[in-house]
Amino acid sequence: MDISLVLFLRVCVQLLVLPVYLLSFLGIWEPFCKKIFFPFFIEKLTASYNRRASGHKQELFCNLQEFAGPSGELTLLEIGTGTGANFQFYPPGCKITCTDTTLNFQDGLSRSMAQNQHLQFQSFLVTPGEDLNQVADSSMDAVVCTLVLCSVQSIEGVLKEVLRVLRTGGAFYFLEHVAADPSSWSYFWQQVYYPTWKLLFDGCHLTRETWKNLEQAKFSEIKLRHIQVPLYWTPVQSHIIGYAINCQAVQLSLPTHCPVLLLVLCLGAAPRSLLLAGQGKEEGY
Numbered sequence: 001m002d003i004s005l006v007l008f009l010r011v012c013v014q015l016l017v018l019p020v021y022l023l024s025f026l027g028i029w030e031p032f033c034k035k036i037f038f039p040f041f042i043e044k045l046t047a048s049y050n051r052r053a054s055g056h057k058q059e060l061f062c063n064l065q066e067f068a069g070p071s072g073e074l075t076l077l078e079i080g081t082g083t084g085a086n087f088q089f090y091p092p093g094c095k096i097t098c099t100d101t102t103l104n105f106q107d108g109l110s111r112s113m114a115q116n117q118h119l120q121f122q123s124f125l126v127t128p129g130e131d132l133n134q135v136a137d138s139s140m141d142a143v144v145c146t147l148v149l150c151s152v153q154s155i156e157g158v159l160k161e162v163l164r165v166l167r168t169g170g171a172f173y174f175l176e177h178v179a180a181d182p183s184s185w186s187y188f189w190q191q192v193y194y195p196t197w198k199l200l201f202d203g204c205h206l207t208r209e210t211w212k213n214l215e216q217a218k219f220s221e222i223k224l225r226h227i228q229v230p231l232y233w234t235p236v237q238s239h240i241i242g243y244a245i246n247c248q249a250v251q252l253s254l255p256t257h258c259p260v261l262l263l264v265l266c267l268g269a270a271p272r273s274l275l276l277a278g279q280g281k282e283e284g285y
């Protein structure tokens, strides 16, 4: 990749949106972006994004119910809920706790809640994913994050909290845009747009290699795929999608000399589709 060409084009893009940089310098852009521009943009984007990603989302969330507890109830925490773009994909009766860092998406969120009465909304917590202290340890069957890890301060901090609130055998579902293949034109344009995109879209990073954070976190099993979502002419087509299982509590409470028991417990807690995928009988993430 020609670094000088990237830098030249980066400056050209920055000049095109110079007024925004000036507003940012004056301290006006960030509050306007957070309160008005970004919520407006996300609401418009959600419908179009869901149209393009609905097949992926349906496939991703289709086994959610298999993580329900013994009573058949599924407790789910969504981090960075925004306008509730995923509600339509959750199974009936699912008990949802929503979280976000802001109340600025409330109009869109209320509309989504009204349209998805098959769900049981428990509470809305205004808190960052890095600090979910209002959520008890091991209290969730599933945690969901879509298009959020690109914007958080600390992916490691969020994943640590996800592992804490997930029960043993619970699952973390993710769909995130990420850095493209370094040999691709997409990656080139991500490098060009990176600083301006971050300014325009409330701190969204174009070039995060989020799959590395997921692989390093202490999940026992990860089903992860790299996919392209057809958001043509945008630098956010490259995504990762999948889910990861938390067996951490089992590992902590078991004697370390008992790997067979650990394996049996983890397999017992995993959903059927995951086990079948391992046997090559069903396509998994």
Ligand SMILES: C[S@@+](CC[C@H](N)C(=O)[O-])C[C@H]1O[C@@H](n2cnc3c(N)ncnc32)[C@H](O)[C@@H]1O
Residues within 6 Å of the ligand: 042, 046, 079, 080, 081, 082, 083, 084, 085, 086, 099, 100, 101, 102, 105, 127, 128, 129, 130, 145, 146, 147, 148, 151, 152, 153
């Ligand atoms: C691009 S929107 C995605 C919203 C929704 N998840 C979706 O798929 O449409 C990013 C969301 O992440 C939220 N967010 C940003 N930083 C966050 C953090 N540290 N913890 C939790 N949510 C955060 C934003 O407020 C916003 O609602």
